[in-house]
Amino acid sequence: MSMAKILVVEDDTEIREALVDVLEHEKHTVDALGDGADAWESLQRYQYDLIILDWGLPGLEGIEVLKRFRGKGGGTPVLFLTGRHTVDEKLTGLDSGADDYLPKPYDMREFRARVGALLRRPKELTSDIIRWSDIELDTKAFRCLRRGEEIRLLPKEFALLDFLIRNRNLVFTPDQLVDKLWAGDTEVSVDAIRQCVKRLRTKIDVPDRPSYITTVVGVGYKVESE
Numbered sequence: 001m002s003m004a005k006i007l008v009v010e011d012d013t014e015i016r017e018a019l020v021d022v023l024e025h026e027k028h029t030v031d032a033l034g035d036g037a038d039a040w041e042s043l044q045r046y047q048y049d050l051i052i053l054d055w056g057l058p059g060l061e062g063i064e065v066l067k068r069f070r071g072k073g074g075g076t077p078v079l080f081l082t083g084r085h086t087v088d089e090k091l092t093g094l095d096s097g098a099d100d101y102l103p104k105p106y107d108m109r110e111f112r113a114r115v116g117a118l119l120r121r122p123k124e125l126t127s128d129i130i131r132w133s134d135i136e137l138d139t140k141a142f143r144c145l146r147r148g149e150e151i152r153l154l155p156k157e158f159a160l161l162d163f164l165i166r167n168r169n170l171v172f173t174p175d176q177l178v179d180k181l182w183a184g185d186t187e188v189s190v191d192a193i194r195q196c197v198k199r200l201r202t203k204i205d206v207p208d209r210p211s212y213i214t215t216v217v218g219v220g221y222k223v224e225s226e
Contacts, residue, residue, distance in 0.1 A: 004049035004119050008032045009039040009065070010081065011057050019052065022108055023115070036060030043069050045176065047167055048076050050118055053098075055082035063096055070097035073169040073225045077118040081106075132165045132223070133212065135204065146204060156182070157200050160193075164213065164223045173220035197221055 006023055010016040011034040023030045031046070033039050037059030043051070051069075055062040066078060080098040100114050130137040136145040142158055144151045153161065159181050164172070172180070174190040197213055205211050214222050 003027050003029065005029045005047070006031070006050045006052065006115075007039065007042060007046075007048045008052045009036065009057060009062065010034065010052070010054040012054075018108070019111070022112060026112070026115075034058070036062060036065050040065050040068060043074065044072075044170055047180075050115065051076050051078045052115070053078055053080055055080065066096045066098060079114055079118055130162060130165055132168065135161075135165070135212065137162055137165065144204070151203050153200070153203060156196055157203070160196050161200055161204070161213075164221065168223045168225055171216045171220050171222045176220065 006028050008016060008019050008023070008030055010019060010032075013034065016032050016034060020030050020032050031042060031048075033042060034057075036057035039053070039057070039062075040060055043065070053062045053066060057065070062080065062082075066080070069076075069078075077099045078097065080101045081104065082101070083104045099118055102111060102114055130139060134147045137143070137158070138145075139162060142153075142155070144153050144158060144161065160177065163177070163181055174193040177193050178190065201211050201213060212223060214224055216222060
């Protein structure tokens with residue numbers, strides 16, 4: 001199992017720290033929060049490989065965080081933790097978009113097994129072929145096709161389009177795009193991101209149709225679900 005970036009949202013400090021200890025022992029990178037509103041904000045800004053979410057949270061209930069995340073097109077696997085044990089409550093969690101459900105109290109060995117299973121699950125985010133609207137990206141061959149015709153993209157243009165499509169419906173500022181895509185490249189500036197978006201639009205957009213890349217005025221860029 002490869003290292004993953006995981007978000008843990010649990011308001012009980014002792015439980016939260018225990019979960020973080022287990023995950024960091026497995027060499028994962030962990031963001032840990034105790035408030036549902038903070039979790040929702042983090043999910044709009046960052047991409048995770050797995051979300052571990054408690055039901056009963058201050059700020060915003062876990063079930064509401066989950067519904068919003070799925071409603072915005074978020075596809076990251078979610079493991080739901082809760083002290084609620086009835087079948088109806090379990091179904092509510094699963095129907096809201098949870099991938100797995102672990103009632104409290106639970107054994108840490110079972111927790112680790114559930115996390116491992118979710119991280120091994122095949123998902124679109126690890127696919128070599130990304131399809132969205134009439135665009136197809138082959139991430140192994142670094143080829144971009146629109147309606148079957150190849151569009152030649154520079155590496156940074158390809159990386160930007162790939163990232164926005166994988167994280168569709170989420171808005172990213174130019175600064176965030178620099179951090180997420182080219183953190184180690186001192187030559188990439190905020191202005192370079194804007195120029196990259198401009199070049200991408202010139203290459204992939206169709207005349208008299210809205211741009212594939214939406215500008216959110218004063219914030220940044222996103223692509224939307226089809």
